[in-house]
Amino acid sequence: MFKALADPTRRLLLDALFDKGGRTLGELEAVVTVRQEMTRFGVAKHLRLLEDAGLVVTEKKGREKLHHLNPVPIRLVHDRWIDKFTEHHVTALTDLKRQLEEKP
Amino acid sequence: MFKALADPTRRLLLDALFDKGGRTLGELEAVVTVRQEMTRFGVAKHLRLLEDAGLVVTEKKGREKLHHLNPVPIRLVHDRWIDKFTEHHVTALTDLKRQLEEKP
């Protein structure tokens, strides 16, 4: 699961699924190959890893396979190293950072 | 930063620092080598990676170096793939899961 997050291509795939779920392998391949040089097989392999890690869930629809982002494992990572008390401070910090970046 | 999270030894180090911060390399070496076979150099290398990734911050105290966990990058990972709306649902799920596990 952590190893699944370690690769930039896989993070790009998660970003794409975060933006819009229910995508097929073909669509995701298109998303990836815009920025990187990679064959369909590479993308499929990455998706397989993400699915095994539980970060992506799939449903079969005829001959195509639809992919969705599963946020639960990510939340568990969060909870592993950020307790409720710390969360209060840290969200204040990151929210402040976001506000500053939005208004230049 | 994501690659830093991908190794089990490094996650063990983060767990140790989450439990109690301000530890020296020697202490952390002791923590690790209880469970795994590893030399001091291996631990030092992992700590170096964690520090470069911003997950661990250090302060020098005489001849020893104290290590602390930095939760900010982890929160940013969380915010990358969990929006405010989803967070509400997902925290409900994980909190429920935690309650069920606490009371067997």
Place this chain on the structure above:
DNA sequence: ACATTAGGTGACCAAAAGGTCACATGTCTA
């Protein structure tokens, strides 16, 4: 002062991961 203790550096080797290809399976549609 000097042995001891805490930590750092660069080279090196074995193991694992990323990527591609030839080939295979199942599904839709004309």
Place this chain on the structure above:
DNA sequence: TAGACATGTGACCTTTTGGTCACCTAATGT
């Protein structure tokens, strides 16, 4: 039913990563 389409599998190669070792620097305390 034939052919195009969407995806899956296993072997193979290259690059990256985890780990150790020999050696080095700097602070401590008696």
